[in-house]
Amino acid sequence: MIKRLFTRLLWSVTTLMGTAVLTFLLINVAPGDVARVIAGPKASPDVIKAIRARYHLDEPLWKRLGFHLGQLARGDLGHSFVTDQPVSEAILSRLPTTASLASLAVCLWMFLAVPLGVYTARHQGTWLDRSVLVAATLTLSLPAFWLARMLQYWMSYKLGWFPVAGFRGFWHLVLPALTIAILAVGYYARLIHTNMVQVLDSAFIRAARARGASESAVLFRHALPNALIPVVTILGMDIAFLLGGVMFTENVFALPGIGTLAVQSVFNLDVPVIMGTVMFSALAIVIVNLIVDMLYSWIDPRVRAV
Amino acid sequence: MSLLSIRNLQVHFPVNQGIFSKAHQVVRAVDGVSLDVEPGETLGLVGESGCGKSTLGRAAIRLIAPTAGEIHFDGRDITRLSSGDLRPLRRQFQMIFQDPYGSLNPRMTVEEIIGEALDIHGLAADASARHGRVAELLSDVGLDASHANRYPHEFSGGQRQRIGIARALAVEPKLIVCDEPVSALDVSVQAQIVNLLRDLQDRRGLAYLFIAHDLAVVEHISRRVLVMYLGRVVEGGEAREVCRAPKHPYTQALLSAVPAVDPATKRSRIVLTGDVPSPINPPSGCPFHPRCPVAQARCRTEVPVNRDIGNRRQVACHLV
Amino acid sequence: MSTDTTPLLAIRDLRLDFVNGDRPLRALDGVSLTVHAGETVCLVGESGSGKSVTALSITRLLPSPPARVVGGSILLQGRDVLQMAPRELRSVRGGIVSYVFQDPSASLNPVIRIGKQILETLELHRPDAANDAEVVQLLKLVGIPAPESRARDYAHQLSGGMQQRVMIAMALASRPKLLVADEPTTALDVTIQAQILDLLRDLKQRTGMAILLITHNLGLVSEIADRVAVMYAGQIVEEAPARELLARPLHPYTRALMDSVPELGRDVTRLKAIAGNVPQLGAWPTGCRFHPRCPKAIAACAQHNPELSLVEPAGSSRLVRCPYWNS
Numbered sequence: 003m004i005k006r007l008f009t010r011l012l013w014s015v016t017t018l019m020g021t022a023v024l025t026f027l028l029i030n031v032a033p034g035d036v037a038r039v040i041a042g043p044k045a046s047p048d049v050i051k052a053i054r055a056r057y058h059l060d061e062p063l064w065k066r067l068g069f070h071l072g073q074l075a076r077g078d079l080g081h082s083f084v085t086d087q088p089v090s091e092a093i094l095s096r097l098p099t100t101a102s103l104a105s106l107a108v109c110l111w112m113f114l115a116v117p118l119g120v121y122t123a124r125h126q127g128t129w130l131d132r133s134v135l136v137a138a139t140l141t142l143s144l145p146a147f148w149l150a151r152m153l154q155y156w157m158s159y160k161l162g163w164f165p166v167a168g169f170r171g172f173w174h175l176v177l178p179a180l181t182i183a184i185l186a187v188g189y190y191a192r193l194i195h196t197n198m199v200q201v202l203d204s205a206f207i208r209a210a211r212a213r214g215a216s217e218s219a220v221l222f223r224h225a226l227p228n229a230l231i232p233v234v235t236i237l238g239m240d241i242a243f244l245l246g247g248v249m250f251t252e253n254v255f256a257l258p259g260i261g262t263l264a265v266q267s268v269f270n271l272d273v274p275v276i277m278g279t280v281m282f283s284a285l286a287i288v289i290v291n292l293i294v295d296m297l298y299s300w301i302d303p304r305v306r307a308v
Numbered sequence: 309m310s311l312l313s314i315r316n317l318q319v320h321f322p323v324n325q326g327i328f329s330k331a332h333q334v335v336r337a338v339d340g341v342s343l344d345v346e347p348g349e350t351l352g353l354v355g356e357s358g359c360g361k362s363t364l365g366r367a368a369i370r371l372i373a374p375t376a377g378e379i380h381f382d383g384r385d386i387t388r389l390s391s392g393d394l395r396p397l398r399r400q401f402q403m404i405f406q407d408p409y410g411s412l413n414p415r416m417t418v419e420e421i422i423g424e425a426l427d428i429h430g431l432a433a434d435a436s437a438r439h440g441r442v443a444e445l446l447s448d449v450g451l452d453a454s455h456a457n458r459y460p461h462e463f464s465g466g467q468r469q470r471i472g473i474a475r476a477l478a479v480e481p482k483l484i485v486c487d488e489p490v491s492a493l494d495v496s497v498q499a500q501i502v503n504l505l506r507d508l509q510d511r512r513g514l515a516y517l518f519i520a521h522d523l524a525v526v527e528h529i530s531r532r533v534l535v536m537y538l539g540r541v542v543e544g545g546e547a548r549e550v551c552r553a554p555k556h557p558y559t560q561a562l563l564s565a566v567p568a569v570d571p572a573t574k575r576s577r578i579v580l581t582g583d584v585p586s587p588i589n590p591p592s593g594c595p596f597h598p599r600c601p602v603a604q605a606r607c608r609t610e611v612p613v614n615r616d617i618g619n620r621r622q623v624a625c626h627l628v
Numbered sequence: 629m630s631t632d633t634t635p636l637l638a639i640r641d642l643r644l645d646f647v648n649g650d651r652p653l654r655a656l657d658g659v660s661l662t663v664h665a666g667e668t669v670c671l672v673g674e675s676g677s678g679k680s681v682t683a684l685s686i687t688r689l690l691p692s693p694p695a696r697v698v699g700g701s702i703l704l705q706g707r708d709v710l711q712m713a714p715r716e717l718r719s720v721r722g723g724i725v726s727y728v729f730q731d732p733s734a735s736l737n738p739v740i741r742i743g744k745q746i747l748e749t750l751e752l753h754r755p756d757a758a759n760d761a762e763v764v765q766l767l768k769l770v771g772i773p774a775p776e777s778r779a780r781d782y783a784h785q786l787s788g789g790m791q792q793r794v795m796i797a798m799a800l801a802s803r804p805k806l807l808v809a810d811e812p813t814t815a816l817d818v819t820i821q822a823q824i825l826d827l828l829r830d831l832k833q834r835t836g837m838a839i840l841l842i843t844h845n846l847g848l849v850s851e852i853a854d855r856v857a858v859m860y861a862g863q864i865v866e867e868a869p870a871r872e873l874l875a876r877p878l879h880p881y882t883r884a885l886m887d888s889v890p891e892l893g894r895d896v897t898r899l900k901a902i903a904g905n906v907p908q909l910g911a912w913p914t915g916c917r918f919h920p921r922c923p924k925a926i927a928a929c930a931q932h933n934p935e936l937s938l939v940e941p942a943g944s945s946r947l948v949r950c951p952y953w954n955s
């Protein structure tokens with residue numbers, strides 16, 4: 003267990019380092035003079051020079067990389083070129099929005115996917131089973147941007163059930179979360195279905211039935227926990243991905259989340275923010291992975307023994 | 309001279325262990341086994357699951373690299389031959405497996421399966437010679453020549469085992485390692501395969517290293533048997549003698565545990581307590597001592613050597 | 629309702645199909661089997677002969693579809709299982725009939741502690757005794773050392789023999805009248821098999837329950853059975869008290885089977901093999917199912933499938949499905 007944790011941590015640090023170096027190199031070898039962008043088109047050469055000095059743009063690449071990594075190690079992501087706000091502050095201030103959106107979305111889709119997956123596994127070949135299969139295939143290929151626009155148009159403009167955009171409370175989150183959930187629910191329902199079918203066919207399920215366990219005990223106490231074990235990994239990846247910011251959905255609904263921040267920073271060529279959001283995504287993935295790993299050894303005793 | 313002669317063979321597998329545990333752990337699957345198979349004879353190998361029978365059988369014909377010890381085949385040291393040098397020798401020793409389903413390629417016809425073995429060793433001059441040889445081999449194992457164009461799934465378990473035997477016979481080996489060849493078969497079909505193996509031995513002078521966990525089958529087919537426990541040989545000798553008067557406490561318990569069909573041959577039961585220990589950390593001293601009903605103090609500390617007790621019997625027990 | 633003469637289990641002329649696509653495949657064809665209270669009955673037969681299907685049918689554990697009962701009846705303490713409502717069926721499963729299956733490692737839920745799994749059975753059938761003390765008591769009964777700590781283990785932490793002991797403890801938790809053990813020792817080593825057999829015999833003596841033991845190993849029959857039924861291709865071909873059957877098998881299949889298995893210490897140079905192969909489901913021969921492999925078969929055997937009928941060799945009365953058993 004300790005060894006497992008240790009290798010995982012080592013792996014995490016390596017991943018983060020790699021991400022940091024890679025993003026740094028990618029951005030710094032890209033064409034375009036960053037100083038000119040920061041200063042604006044009408045700036046005088048003096049101003050540009052001053053900016054160069056301030057952001058150490060004159061130094062050789064390897065020195066800047068070292069400086070950059072040192073800063074990262076201290077948790078300093080630098081300041082935004084555009085607003086001069088510390089990048090970490092910008093990200094943290096937007097984290098609650100993104101996190102609430104992500105949690106609501108995950109709750110929504112799991113709330114639907116678990117019963118659907120269980121029911122369709124128990125009643126294979128029924129019309130509901132078949133429709134879930136078709137729906138899963140359809141929603142997988144839906145463009146997120148289009149779906150967000152459609153929901154916004156119908157449910158907000160036309161029917162007026164939800165606020166159109168912005169973030170001033172729970173109701174503003176429902177439509178964006180629904181967008182994400184619709185895209186994911188079919189996939190998860192099928193995933194749970196497949197795992198359930200497999201588990202329901204196993205000897206210990208037959209043994210549980212033979213002891214007189216009720217159908218609900220068989221499904222929810224014996225089968226579901228086993229069927230959810232493989233789902234946890236995939237769910238973890240998806241949550242990490244959501245925390246990194248849902249660009250299209252957040253943008254369509256003008257939610258001040260990390261996704262919007264990332265999109266804005268790209269438009270503005272706001273290098274520290276771009277790097278900051280990338281680093282944050284990497285961090286989210288690494289942390290969620292660690293949590294999933296711990297969770298694994300908690301839910302699956304066979305892993306705990308290793 | 310022995311056809312196959314093994315001295316002090318060890319096969320250890322590494323276990324993945326933590327970086328914090330300094331000691332490098334290994335599975336001692338085979339831990340110092342010596343045996344001889346004479347030309348044309350059957351040596352039986354019995355023991356419970358995980359005692360290292362398959363590993364020994366595979367290492368004997370260099371399908372697994374041995375960790376230590378020596379293997380001589382037909383007088384030649386093959387312990388450390390390169391796979392290139394081994395290839396021409398391979399046709400002299402073949403193997404048949406427990407699972408006739410898994411060991412035949414489902415996409416190849418019977419003719420292709422057997423023909424492939426002929427081709428590898430260049431044993432068929434042309435297509436018609438190959439075809440004729442396959443037909444011959446099929447009839448040798450009791451199948452019909454018309455079966456040649458069928459696929460493995462069209463056969464029953466016993467018939468598939470016959471195909472596996474025909475494939476092994478194709479290259480005219482001197483030794484066949486049979487790894488539980490009848491364990492997966494229906495009871496009423498087991499006898500067919502056992503009889504077939506004996507007939508082939510009589511006709512062709514084949515030698516078998518016959519692995520099984522069913523003592524009765526081993527006693528029936530082998531002249532001599534070795535009993536294994538946790539990677540070591542604990543007893544050996546003439547099959548009939550070992551089964552009639554076992555000397556090692558483990559062999560005694562093993563034999564007494566076999567349920568007899570005939571109620572007249574009631575054996576007095578020695579029921580062992582406990583489970584077979586792990587070969588990762590085998591017990592000190594005699595590997596059998598934690599379960600042995602007659603173990604004494606020295607059994608816990610001193611490893612009993614495999615002694616010759618005359619009459620071609622060998623036993624590894626302090627009390628014999 | 630059940631009097632002393634009512635058998636604990638009476639299967640009458642059970643016929644069962646597996647419906648695969650539109651073609652039903654007959655798996656059981658007129659199986660009749662009786663188990664009395666306290667009796668040990670062995671059901672012997674080769675792979676695919678229908679032993680497990682028979683065992684699972686007793687409490688309707690086969691998934692339907694594909695399984696479909698097309699005839700016969702199953703009376704448990706006089707009540708027809710085939711007519712039972714789901715709730716009644718659940719109280720019978722584990723309550724009157726308990727099961728132990730072949731593969732103990734797969735029959736235990738990998739993510740629930742074994743003590744908890746035993747507790748679940750107690751809650752279902754003996755709620756007043758559903759406590760940790762009783763769980764420990766049951767583990768002790770089946771000979772698990774240090775039962776208090778073992779109860780907190782997961783299945784993978786136990787050896788195969790211990791797992792099977794846990795399965796037996798679980799089966800006994802409800803104090804069943806009938807224990808159905810479907811090849812309980814096939815996956816285990818010989819020395820462990822001997823331990824489990826001893827345990828079953830001992831438990832039977834202490835609890836007085838009946839055992840239906842399913843096996844393909846005739847050796848087990850002489851060890852434990854009071855009565856034996858031999859199955860071949862979905863039918864019982866012979867039934868007799870164990871001692872009589874082993875001493876004098878009457879059906880050609882039983883005889884051939886006994887001759888073909890090598891026995892320790894029996895000096896034969898050549899085994900008497902049974903020719904041919906076990907027929908597959910859906911490809912059963914017409915007439916007597918055994919006739920293509922039977923050394924005694926005559927032309928008539930290919931025409932008529934004989935009935936399981938009472939015959940009387942030398943003072944005993946026996947059930948055999950072969951009119952030529954005496955020739």
Ligand SMILES: Nc1ncnc2c1ncn2[C@@H]1O[C@H](COP(=O)(O)OP(=O)(O)OP(=O)(O)O)[C@@H](O)[C@H]1O
Binds near residue numbers: 335356363
């Ligand atoms: N490739 C391998 N890596 C690690 N351990 C192995 C490997 N192959 C076998 N073992 C271990 O070596 C021991 C002996 O295995 P082996 O397959 O030889 O036993 P066996 O006597 O043939 O058993 P069975 O009757 O179950 O076939 C076992 O503990 C097994 O887990």
Ligand SMILES: Nc1ncnc2c1ncn2[C@@H]1O[C@H](COP(=O)(O)OP(=O)(O)OP(=O)(O)O)[C@@H](O)[C@H]1O
Binds near residue numbers: 675
């Ligand atoms: N769910 C199922 N669907 C279709 N066919 C089945 C099903 N269960 C069993 N069968 C078939 O019914 C026949 C009898 O099977 P059964 O499991 O009773 O055999 P058995 O006598 O227990 O054999 P074994 O010794 O291999 O356990 C087999 O041919 C099997 O393939």
Ligand code: SF4
Binds near residue numbers: 880917922934
């Ligand atoms: S009826 Fe005929 S074929 Fe069937 S067992 Fe009897 S003799 Fe053999």
Ligand SMILES: [Mg+2]
Binds near residue numbers: 361362363487
């Ligand atoms: Mg093996």
Ligand SMILES: [Mg+2]
Binds near residue numbers: 679810
């Ligand atoms: Mg079965």
